[in-house]
Amino acid sequence: MNEYQTEEETVFDVDEVSKIIKEAVDVAIGGNVYKQSRVNQWTTSVVEQCLSQLSKLGKPFKYIVTCIIMQQNGAGLQTATSCFWDSSTDGSCVVKWENKTMCCIVTIFGLAI
Secondary structure, eight states: OOTTSOGGGGSOOHHHHHHHHHHHHHHHTTTOOOOHHHHHHHHHHHHHHHHHHHHHTTOSEEEEEEEEEEEOSSOOOOOOOOOOSOTTTOEEEEEEEEOSSEEEEEEEEEEEO
């Protein structure tokens, strides 16, 4: 850790990242109804907005962002992640958003540089 950086700057803040995800999903998907032809556009928008906002934080992290959008039709979805990292600085945040027609799951991993 750089001696000039505070602990606040070098720790993955889950609350801050969760807020970024929720705002990105609201802007990209909002009150839309599931439409297969728009899913690629929505996922790209969510991922790019998240990365843009994360980079504006100016924190010394590399970020990985994933976004899954699935139609609400009764099908099951199981996901899992596993990471080998420094848990004192690195972290992850998962936000599930849904409406009556679709479910969106966004995961962000933050790895301290």
